[in-house]
Amino acid sequence: MHIAVDIGASSGRLVTGELKEGKLVIQEIHRFANGYQKQGEFNCWDIDHLEEQILSGLQKAKRQGITACTLGIDTWAVDYVLIGKDGERLRDVIAYRDSRTDGIMEQVWEAMSKNEIYRKTGIQFQPFNSLYQLASEEKEIISQTDKILLVPDYLNYRLTGKKLMEATNASTMQLLNPLNRTLDEELLNLAGVHTSQFAELVEPGTVIGSIREKLRDAYDLPECKVIAVGSHDTASAIAGVPASGENWAYLSSGTWSLLGTERKQPILDDSSLELNFTNEWGVDQTYRYLKNIIGMWIIQEIRRLYPVDYNYAEIVEEAIKADLKQPPTVHLNDVRFLKPDNMIEELQDYCRGTEQYVPKTIGELSFTVFHNLAVIYSEALIELQELTEEKLQTLHIVGGGAQNQILNQLTADYSGLQVIAGPTEATALGNLIVQMIAAGELASLDAGRQLIESSFPLRTFSPAGAEKGSAVYDSKS
Known part of the structure; x- marks a missing residue:
């Protein structure tokens, strides 16, 4: 059994997927609301709510008789969590629609041209890209930051204790070079951060690890192996x-x-x-x-x-x-x-x-x-x-x-x-087939797409x- 956690800007859900008679069969087992709201001076996501809802969904899965599964998490891009040296979150997670980045992109262009940034990253210019969000941060909080984790990476960390940076979502930050697939030092300097504050880069299909025993016992969860999927939805x-x-x-x-x-x-x-x-x-x-x-x-x-x-x-x-x-x-x-x-x-x-x-x-x-x-x-x-x-x-x-x-x-x-x-459920399906490839049930991405084509109207x-x-x-x- 495989479970996709698919979280968007307004809602999230857990969807199970399994092969039955050569078809991919899915079922939504848990749905919950999401959204940002004003917390002090910023519009913020309730990241604790998202974590709790994932655990609640897995509890439902266990009650339905699912005792073992793989799990993959995808969310929206660019927003991140600042983690202190004690492994805890330093503050609320600011939403990309917040106005704090107004004018920041133009300030960054004064230090490095648009052409140079694009040549380095190939990423579309949006005022909410992580590059500009990080450039808007106070130096004091960045100095306290041990790791910068994008939202799905943070949720994976909370489940497994492992800090990793999944590649598809990481690319949206406008900090990575697509040719050598590494963080660009000059852009990191512009953002006021350094390489050591980012976790190891991994590709979709990487096995992150099992859900921590403490969580399994406290919430009565299935035995669950967490897999890095295409974590950008x-x-x-x-x-x-x-x-x-x-x-x-x-x-x-x-x-x-x-x-x-x-x-x-x-x-x-x-x-x-x-x-x-x-x-x-x-x-x-x-x-x-x-x-x-x-x-x-x-x-x-x-x-x-x-x-x-x-x-x-x-x-x-x-x-x-x-x-x-x-x-x-x-x-x-x-x-x-x-x-x-x-x-x-x-x-x-x-x-x-x-x-x-x-x-x-x-x-x-x-x-x-x-x-x-x-x-x-x-x-x-x-x-x-x-x-x-x-x-x-x-x-x-x-x-x-x-x-x-x-x-x-x-x-x-x-x-x-x-x-x-x-299909309308393409995000959950793409999440699931990466898990199935990692589990050895599918040979390739092409095989997964063929399975989707034959399984859905x-x-x-x-x-x-x-x-x-x-x-x-x-x-x-």
């Missing part, structure tokens, strides 16, 4: 893409939209920098060459703020019914949509300020978002083909957004590519109703 999601061969791209569609392709070598040239693509590390020493695009975060905020409560399926249905033959063009990647006080008002103000139709209903608002996301995806796919010099035929959409039939169809129409949607969307790359979609066509 996007790395696990891409490992779970049911693709084979060449000429395919992926879109991991959730709070963020991660659109790209899988490569054996990074692309570190100025064109790649200019178009803001990133070379994050993937499972099996691949590179996730992708662009980070705003995603369902906008819809999540619209749903939260809208005076009538709609679930996500109902929002999609309202969008399909919206009579918007010429939806407003909105540049959703504008920084104003990253963390506005009111997402609905921000969208409406943008449309009003650009003298376009102002969407009002939940259907109009959501269709406007879906239309503009599909346009952004189409543009990014064109850029991707130019940068890689490869012609794409298929786009695999995985994650929760794969259920959004109108966005899938719009993306097929605008891009001119065949879209294959599913997929849906195909073919281009229709709009010109390739069109920015105007007739919802009635």
Whole structure:
């Protein structure tokens, strides 16, 4: 038996996976809420809550008759925990959406150019990258820090007592060189930290160790071997893409939209920098060459703020019914949509300020978002083909957004590519197949992807109703 711990920005869950009659069968056994809130002057994650929920989920597994398992943890990227010399956490875990890094990225560029940082790391510039978070830290707390552990590495440490740094998540820090796969000393100096404050780098599939006996006894847990999976949730999601061969791209569609392709070598040239693509590390020493695009975060905020409560399926249905033959063009990647006080008002103000139709209903608002996301995806796919010099035929959409039939169809129409949607559980599946490879149940990543393809339903969307790359979609066509 294998258990994936998959924690996102708004929720987490434990999912079991096992082979039955040649199929991968999964079951969610525990789900819990997540989120950040103000703690003093910073927005922070409740990391103790996450740890307790993992243990609670494993207790449930034991009560269901699971006495032995492997376990892999994936979470979001870039956020970290500062560990003191006594092995304890020095303070709360600050969330990447906190404003403490405002202006820090630009300060770092004064000491080292964007081109040089990109040449060293290949990582997309985001103000919340660990490089800029660390550069914003007070020197006093860094001087007290023995180890800097990213969130999933910290949770692994709490379970096993072993401090390690998993490669796929570590790559997002913008501190590692993708060619020699080591920490860059000059960038560490800019961040005000040093090599000894980071744990040993390990690849997905590395066995970390067993859950500490003290925890097993206190919580009545299964015998559990913890394995380093693609601990960046996007790395696990891409490992779970049911693709084979060449000429395919992926879109991991959730709070963020991660659109790209899988490569054996990074692309570190100025064109790649200019178009803001990133070379994050993937499972099996691949590179996730992708662009980070705003995603369902906008819809999540619209749903939260809208005076009538709609679930996500109902929002999609309202969008399909919206009579918007010429939806407003909105540049959703504008920084104003990253963390506005009111997402609905921000969208409406943008449309009003650009003298376009102002969407009002939940259907109009959501269709406007879906239309503009599909346009952004189409543009990014064109850029991707130019940068890689490869012609794409298929786009695999995985994650929760794969259920959004109108966005899938719009993306097929605008891009001119065949879209294959599913599975929605790609992150948990990618997490599980890395465990299965480590356990000797699967021979390779390709074998794992073939297993996923044969085990879960997929849906195909073919281009229709709009010109390739069109920015105007007739919802009635």
